[in-house]
Amino acid sequence: MLKLYEFVLQIDRALRNIRTTEAEDDEVSNVDRFSALSTATNKMCFYAAKKKNHSYKEALAAINQLTSKFQELFGRQRTNPRSPAYGSQRNSRVLDPVVVRTKGTTTRLKKSPRNNRKCNICRELGHTARCYPTASNGAR
Known part of the structure; x- marks a missing residue:
């Protein structure tokens, strides 16, 4: 595990490498420049806030x-x-994510007819054997 002092030395070494290399005008160098500025200002804020x-x-x-x-x-x-x-601001677009189909039962279309329950006695739609219209009290 790195000690804090060694970690700061590694950051300083990385910042020196970033400063000495020629920065290109792409997104990676933009992130590098941002992180170098952020680290430098954090160090300055640390010492300025102590006094x-x-x-x-x-x-x-x-x-x-x-x-x-x-x-x-x-x-x-x-x-x-x-x-x-x-x-870069004009060409970058954020789109909705692609929905991935999961395993399991397939989804039914909205237009397809739904299978309604049928009665076990007469095989007709609209009622079941539990509430058969001609039988009283559930007797068949």
Whole structure:
């Protein structure tokens, strides 16, 4: 089992590898960039929250400033129809899942006639032997 210190070292090593390699413009590198930014900001938030002085307010102000800056850049990018973010949003669709038929009895069609119960005595529809119309008190 990895100790916390070794785990943090492995994350730092992975982040260095991500920073040094050339990032491509596909979904995998997008996830890698997101995880690298998330890890870096988590570390910053950890240390900023520990101090009771102005570091918390300073970190919060910096995060809000950077967020508004990148939202503005992303808004400009979405208005450009040739940008990859604009096209990927338009082409990605979420569909309903395919229903798989299970084992067991087959389903009946709605239009097919239903097999109604027949009387065991006269073989007619509409009643059963328990409630035979001519017999009284269930006697046959």
